[in-house]
Amino acid sequence: MTTGQPRIPLARPVITARERELVLEVLDSRQLSLGPMLARFEREWAERIGVRHAVACSSGTAGLHMCLHAAGVGPGDEVITSSFSFVASANAVLFTGAEVVFAEVDPQTFNMDPAAVEAAITPRTKALVIVDIFGYPAEIPALIDIARRHGLVIVEDACQTIDGDYDGKKLGTWGHPAVYGFYANKQLTTAEGGVILTDDDRLAALLKSLSNQGRSDDGAWLVHSRLGFNYRLSDVHAAIGVGQLEHLDQMQAGRAQVADWYQQRVRAIPNVEPMFTGPQRRSWFVYAPRLASGIDRNAVITQLDELGISAKPYLPCIHLQPFYQDQFGYRPGTLPVTEAISASTIALPFFPEMTEDQVDQVCAALATVLTRDRAEVAR
Ligand SMILES: Cc1ncc(COP(=O)(O)O)c(C=O)c1O
CATH class of the missing domain: 3.90.1150.10 (Aspartate Aminotransferase, domain 1)
Structure with a gap:
């Protein structure tokens, strides 16, 4: 049966002349990767959120994986997260070799119930992946308190909660890294991409290196001082993001x-x-x-x-x-x-x-x- 009306899609990104202009600027510059547009995208995010660093990466999943890897999460560890999330929240844990433990969610907010998180902690628990689902922030202060008392690392999956806050304090400024994802259905898109927000200088440098094949911290030409990934965001994608940030x-x-x-x-x-x-x-x-x-x-x-x-x-x-x-x-x-x-x-x-x-x-x-x-x- 048809209604004669055009079909209404589930999602549709807003792409303006500004994104086109900036993408063309990058193409014309011939600096398609590791160029100034990427640096600009990172700087503009950091300024917008009020954090010292925004480290861009190829996807939200890549960002989550790098944060867990940087925190030393690995085989033998358990990481607690929510099952009411996109599969990447848990897959990122599996990539490290650690085990995923799912905590029940709150029936109203759909985010992890802090009491269920605390009950799921064992001597092997190393980290929490907090998910802010459907754009509603998780119980950040209560989860930070639990993590502090049990000596756990926190990584925040804010992929669905771009520019979000808890009690007016932006996600990403709570003392642990927060990751945004920029897939095409998100509040801001780079087609594919992500960013990690952190105030931690050491972590930001490590994430930057990890995203670029473990490149040495002084950026020396083809010197790789650790095992890293290719999780770079290209300047073409960053250009879309810079245009998107403007609106x-x-x-x-x-x-x-x-x-x-x-x-x-x-x-x-x-x-x-x-x-x-x-x-x-x-x-x-x-x-x-x-x-x-x-x-x-x-x-x-x-x-x-x-x-x-x-x-x-x-x-x-x-x-x-x-x-x-x-x-x-x-x-x-x-x-x-x-x-x-x-x-x-x-x-x-x-x-x-x-x-x-x-x-x-x-x-x-x-x-x-x-x-x-x-x-x-x-x-
Ligand atoms: C909650 C959540 N976590 C992680 C991701 C992964 O982000 P990406 O698709 O950019 O890898 C998404 C993306 O849809 C998401 O919704």
Whole structure:
């Protein structure tokens, strides 16, 4: 069935003439990697957040991996993180040879419950990967307190919470490194890319070296003083990011406006729970409300698709991914709170340039699908 309206995508980056201009500037300069545009992108991030260093890298995943590696996490260690996240939060731990331990999440914020984190600590626990999911900051002060008491390293996966803060204090300024990811659906994109924010001079130098094949700290020509990676961000990608930074505030305001339209309308739709609003500011990344239990989410998604609206089950929990089930023996029932959230949240179209009419269209379709024939969508 078609509605005659253009299809509404799940996400759509805003790309302006400025990104084009800066990309062309890099291409014309012939300095495509390790050039001034990369340095500019890093400097502008550091200034924006108010940290001493922003180390750019090829992806958020690369940033997480490097931070864990730099902290000495390795075989025999355990690292606690959330299963209600993108698979990279846990994969980055596996890359180091350490074991992943999943802590239950809070049913409202969907972020790790500090009490569950503390209960998961063993003598082998070395680090916490704090995830700020769906743009809502985790309980940073409580998690820092736990880490201090148990002598744990913290790496913050802020890939979905670009420019976020807790109690007004920016993520990245809390004394541990925070990582942003710049995939195309993020609040700011470089197509692919990431950045690590830190005030620690020694860590920043190490991360810079690790991202560039372990290049010696004095930058000597082809001298490699440690085992590193090729996790560099090219200047072409950095140019997109510099252009994006110039209108990040506008894009964030666009997302906040779209979220506001959604929240008002979703409240009126039976069997849909709007996104949580709490004491912290959300850096809007996705609009993913919860469907009531008993609603067949896949059927809803199929019917929305028939009405020209893209929607996805989001986010599948990590421990039930086929690889994690096969490798580590996880089965449904391991993390009931995480699994219940993961089974009921649905990502709806969400991007800064979405119009109020489009939000109306999505919400009208959702209401129709959910009320049209309950038998069809009820399990
Ligand atoms: C929570 C979270 N962590 C890590 C990542 C990984 O980032 P990237 O795709 O840039 O490697 C993402 C990206 O989607 C993410 O959402």
